[in-house]
Amino acid sequence: MLTHNLGYPRMGNHRELKKACEGYWAGKIAAHQLEQTAQSIRLQNWQLQQDAGIDWIPCNDFSYYDQVLDTCLMTGAIPERFHPLVESNVAKLDLLFAMARGYQQNGHDITAMEMTKWFDTNYHYLVPEFRKNQQFTCFHNKVVREFLEAKQHKFQVKPVLLGPVSFLLLGKEKEQGFNRLSLLDNLLPVYFEVLKQLDDHKAYYIQFDEPCLSLDLSPQEQKAFTSTYQAIKSKFPQLQIILANYFECYGGNLQMVLQLPVHTIHLDLVRCPSQLGDILESELVRSKTHLSLGVVDGRNIWKNDYQQSLQLINTAMEKLGTDRIWIAPSCSLLHCPCDLDNETSMNPEIKQWLAFARQKLDEVVTLKQLAGVESFAVAEEKLLENTQCIEKRKTSTLIHNADVQTRVNALTEKDTQRNSSFKIRKGLQQANLQLPAYPTTTIGSFPQTTEIRSWRAKWKKKELSDEQYNELLKEVTKKAVSWQEDIGLDVLVHGEFERNDMVEYFGEQLAGFVFTENGWVQSYGSRCVKPPIIYGDVFRPEPMTVGWSSYAQSLTSKWMKGMLTGPVTILQWSFVRNDQPRSQTCAQIALAIRDEVLDLEKAGIRIIQIDEPAIREGLPLRKENWPQYLEWAVSAFRVAASGVQDDTQIHTHMCYSEFNDIIESIAAMDADVITIETSRSQMELLQAFADFNYPNDIGPGVYDIHSPRIPSRTEMIELIEKARAVIPAEQLWINPDCGLKTRGWKETEFALKEMVQAARELRELIPV
Numbered sequence: 001m002l003t004h005n006l007g008y009p010r011m012g013n014h015r016e017l018k019k020a021c022e023g024y025w026a027g028k029i030a031a032h033q034l035e036q037t038a039q040s041i042r043l044q045n046w047q048l049q050q051d052a053g054i055d056w057i058p059c060n061d062f063s064y065y066d067q068v069l070d071t072c073l074m075t076g077a078i079p080e081r082f083h084p085l086v087e088s089n090v091a092k093l094d095l096l097f098a099m100a101r102g103y104q105q106n107g108h109d110i111t112a113m114e115m116t117k118w119f120d121t122n123y124h125y126l127v128p129e130f131r132k133n134q135q136f137t138c139f140h141n142k143v144v145r146e147f148l149e150a151k152q153h154k155f156q157v158k159p160v161l162l163g164p165v166s167f168l169l170l171g172k173e174k175e176q177g178f179n180r181l182s183l184l185d186n187l188l189p190v191y192f193e194v195l196k197q198l199d200d201h202k203a204y205y206i207q208f209d210e211p212c213l214s215l216d217l218s219p220q221e222q223k224a225f226t227s228t229y230q231a232i233k234s235k236f237p238q239l240q241i242i243l244a245n246y247f248e249c250y251g252g253n254l255q256m257v258l259q260l261p262v263h264t265i266h267l268d269l270v271r272c273p274s275q276l277g278d279i280l281e282s283e284l285v286r287s288k289t290h291l292s293l294g295v296v297d298g299r300n301i302w303k304n305d306y307q308q309s310l311q312l313i314n315t316a317m318e319k320l321g322t323d324r325i326w327i328a329p330s331c332s333l334l335h336c337p338c339d340l341d342n343e344t345s346m347n348p349e350i351k352q353w354l355a356f357a358r359q360k361l362d363e364v365v366t367l368k369q370l371a372g373v374e375s376f377a378v379a380e381e382k383l384l385e386n387t388q389c390i391e392k393r394k395t396s397t398l399i400h401n402a403d404v405q406t407r408v409n410a411l412t413e414k415d416t417q418r419n420s421s422f423k424i425r426k427g428l429q430q431a432n433l434q435l436p437a438y439p440t441t442t443i444g445s446f447p448q449t450t451e452i453r454s455w456r457a458k459w460k461k462k463e464l465s466d467e468q469y470n471e472l473l474k475e476v477t478k479k480a481v482s483w484q485e486d487i488g489l490d491v492l493v494h495g496e497f498e499r500n501d502m503v504e505y506f507g508e509q510l511a512g513f514v515f516t517e518n519g520w521v522q523s524y525g526s527r528c529v530k531p532p533i534i535y536g537d538v539f540r541p542e543p544m545t546v547g548w549s550s551y552a553q554s555l556t557s558k559w560m561k562g563m564l565t566g567p568v569t570i571l572q573w574s575f576v577r578n579d580q581p582r583s584q585t586c587a588q589i590a591l592a593i594r595d596e597v598l599d600l601e602k603a604g605i606r607i608i609q610i611d612e613p614a615i616r617e618g619l620p621l622r623k624e625n626w627p628q629y630l631e632w633a634v635s636a637f638r639v640a641a642s643g644v645q646d647d648t649q650i651h652t653h654m655c656y657s658e659f660n661d662i663i664e665s666i667a668a669m670d671a672d673v674i675t676i677e678t679s680r681s682q683m684e685l686l687q688a689f690a691d692f693n694y695p696n697d698i699g700p701g702v703y704d705i706h707s708p709r710i711p712s713r714t715e716m717i718e719l720i721e722k723a724r725a726v727i728p729a730e731q732l733w734i735n736p737d738c739g740l741k742t743r744g745w746k747e748t749e750f751a752l753k754e755m756v757q758a759a760r761e762l763r764e765l766i767p768v
């Protein structure tokens with residue numbers, strides 16, 4: 001029996017990579033300094049995995065930005081607009097960052113690649129762009145370099161590659177009339193070349209991540225897997241391929257997968273324990289395949305239940321013996337914080353229920369010891385301790401709150417309905433709000449400057465008193481409000497300066513949550529989040545945002561938009577309880593947000609935005625599970641939103657989502673206004689709304705806020721005109737793609753002024 005790991009967090013224990021990348025982008029450190037930081041993170045990670053006793057450690061799981069982007073570089077899938085950079089011999093590192101972030105230097109003005117959600121996680125990858133007959137080349141040899149680096153330091157590693165089929169499937173066709181899978185024949189030779197080099201350097205196991213196997217695949221897509229892995233096997237019979245799928249079971253792809261000539265099949269037994277039975281029934285598996293049992297949850301932070309995992313392991317052992325079994329986390333540990341030992345002030349009762357990435361490695365090794373023939377005394381002791389801990393959590397008085405449960409159980413259809421239909425509401429709201437045509441607004445946050453973050457850091461360390469901290473925040477809020485008035489925005493926001501993050505901020509104030517000091521998880525590029533942990537029944541002890549919203553409203557005679565995070569997003573971006581259905585936890589959060597909405601309304605806030613950027617991401621990977629999820633997710637939003645008067649306007653906001661397949665549910669949310677991210681895809685996403693005759697108001701984003709690149713007024717007008725072509729003018733709002741917290745003030749000021757001017761020109765040009 002062997003243990004292995006699929007991937008380790010690459011940001012570093014204290015986000016060293018984030019700081020180094022941002023330092024490099026700001027011109028504060030040189031490339032070799034960034035590379036040094038990166039190397040030391042890799043070496044540390046390998047060392048601690050080896051120290052934990054993991055037999056096969058991953059390499060090439062490191063990335064400066066994103067593993068899909070790395071694969072674009074590996075295969076030379078460089079979109080044409082970046083070719084001038086290649087031709088002028090820009091360093092590969094800079095090219096990589098340019099593709100991720102856009103490039104506005106030395107006379108170039110190149111837009112970034114699109115970014116989207118990695119399956120149902122809060123991780124974002126860069127979307128590969130494919131064209132008909134595209135050729136691939138071995139452009140970058142990062143894989144081999146990192147393999148050699150690990151070998152040089154005597155680590156026993158297996159390279160991790162994003163599999164060729166998932167690489168193609170995760171990308172997008174940038175022209176019509178071809179299917180990206182037709183590029184496999186062009187692509188495979190590049191993979192062969194990489195494998196040849198790895199083989200020459202005596203690599204043994206190679207992990208191919210093919211997470212698209214967790215999706216419903218067409219017969220044609222399935223065939224692509226078969227031909228790919230047959231081709232790899234016939235070229236490299238000596239390489240041992242570990243095929244890794246995670247986040248879901250193999251489902252309808254299972255029979256195909258079982259036939260693949262691979263050495264080991266990895267199973268996510270946390271998401272899908274039931275697949276083990278079916279797989280063990282297969283003759284093919286029983287006669288030769290090795291199974292990697294992903295029993296330790298890579299997506300959540302709860303301590304493993306050893307008894308439960310051992311049951312799964314024993315079931316597999318009965319059929320396969322010990323030699324063909326590997327123990328592993330369910331997926332890469334990228335989605336977990338690094339180390340629980342870095343948490344010093346968490347409630348100890350709760351802390352003992354948890355395991356972060358480093359602790360999960362220990363769990364994998366302990367499980368092997370417990371399952372193995374030579375069950376160590378130490379391991380037995382750990383089993384006892386584990387069993388007691390799991391029991392204690394189940395019965396802890398911290399978790400259950402009868403009032404909360406009663407309130408959720410008492411919810412009825414009526415709690416999910418506004419008083420009147422949208423049509424009636426729209427009239428009343430117009431009368432109440434008196435907004436111009438094409439109203440302009442922003443999505444909520446303004447730049448979170450280093451200065452503001454440093455105040456918060458000082459306040460947390462008690463170097464600033466509550467009064468001092470609040471005074472400082474009031475000042476910046478005031479400035480932001482009067483600046484918005486000056487440039488002529490119609491619906492203002494307070495700026496969210498008081499928030500560390502749109503989910504964590506609420507987690508800190510809601511009962512049933514704990515938060516971490518150091519539990520950082522990568523979201524995209526250098527950006528990280530500290531997802532709060534929901535351990536018990538959720539309720540709202542006190543108003544959370546009313547103070548800031550009322551203060552901001554008191555500064556202006558324009559409308560101030562209240563700003564809340566919706567229940568589905570709070571759920572999705574937190575680590576959730578695993579002792580009750582997600583739907584139950586979501587309903588509890590929905591009631592807490594409903595309370596807040598009503599308090600905002602009472603305080604005179606008549607436009608309230610309830611952000612739900614994660615509603616699409618929470619969608620189950622298999623379509624058969626969609627209806628059930630959409631039912632409770634939409635209902636949770638409606639519970640949160642429906643308590644208000646007809647003339648109070650409810651906004652929602654979503655970003656990074658494809659809407660085509662869930663447009664009906666988005667309409668069912670019945671928000672008076674929805675603002676969405678559309679600019680990176682050139683308004684492509686709007687078509688779904690148009691096709692559906694989406695009745696409520698829409699603010700399609702007119703500029704990409706995730707890139708430091710500044711858009712021109714003409715560009716914005718062009719986008720709005722594109723929107724105008726498919727959505728009636730009286731439904732349109734003008735706004736950026738998303739909040740501006742990651743931007744600097746300079747670019748924000750410039751871009752928003754242009755945006756307001758664009759709206760004004762439009763009012764002249766095409767009046768409603």
Ligand SMILES: Nc1nc2c(c(=O)[nH]1)N[C@@H](CNc1ccc(C(=O)N[C@@H](CCC(=O)N[C@@H](CCC(=O)N[C@@H](CCC(=O)O)C(=O)O)C(=O)O)C(=O)O)cc1)CN2
Pocket residue numbers: 122448450453454456457499500501502503504523524526527528529530573613741742
């Ligand atoms: N949860 C969540 N998921 C999301 C989004 C989001 O906004 N929130 N947006 C979408 C895109 N993803 C994003 C994820 C993170 C960030 C982001 O800006 N993250 C910040 C951290 C935000 C934060 O929690 N900040 C804290 C801590 C800041 C910090 O680093 N403090 C310093 C000290 C401060 C100093 O002295 O400078 C430190 O700890 O070292 C605060 O403001 O208080 C970052 O990585 O830089 C943006 C978008 C999708 N998913």
Ligand code: MET
Pocket residue numbers: 443444445502563611613653655738739740741
């Ligand atoms: C990821 S969606 C962000 C919405 C939030 N109101 C903001 O402006 O930052």
Ligand SMILES: [Zn+2]
Pocket residue numbers: 443613653654655737738739
């Ligand atoms: Zn957003």
